[in-house]
Amino acid sequence: MLGLGELEASVMDVLWDAAEPLRVRQVLDELNRHRDLAYTTVMTVLDNLHRKGWVVRDLENRAYRYRAVTTRAEATARSLREVLDSVDDRESVLLHFVSTVSEEESDVLRRALRRKPKKR
Known part of the structure; x- marks a missing residue:
């Protein structure tokens, strides 16, 4: 994603894959399946993502729960x-x-362009 560092993008992937908002510890546990990060590192990344407007957080029992502001598809389209x-x-x-898209992707683009209202 444009505007995100590697770790920020990994944190966003965890949030996008989650069915519900997550606490820092839950994000950390998921990320640590493939690496070894400190709790404070993940907390700082989530705080930065909140400041940048990528996530929102709600206080629940003295701990924040984080969720993505947009879907992965919306964020990719924005990029x-x-x-x-x-x-x-x-x-x-x-x-x-367009020269690189598959036939299936080309069909999706055609359908989307047919549905798009023309600007005046």
Whole structure:
């Protein structure tokens, strides 16, 4: 994801995969299946993600529970939008992108474009 460091992205993946908001300890336990992180490290990352607007937190029994503000799909779409907004030649970028999509992805794009109302 644009704007996220590697650990921030890993924390977001845990939150996106969760069925409910998680406490720091729950995020830590999930992340530590593949690495060895300190509780304070994960707490700091979650605090930074909250400050950046990626997560919201609710206080429950003296501990925060964290959840993602947007879905993974919405965040990915926002990243794609930021990439397009950062280049001068959007047409060229879009044409190169379209040349890489599968037939199935092409069908999805066509359907989405047919449903999109035209701006006036």
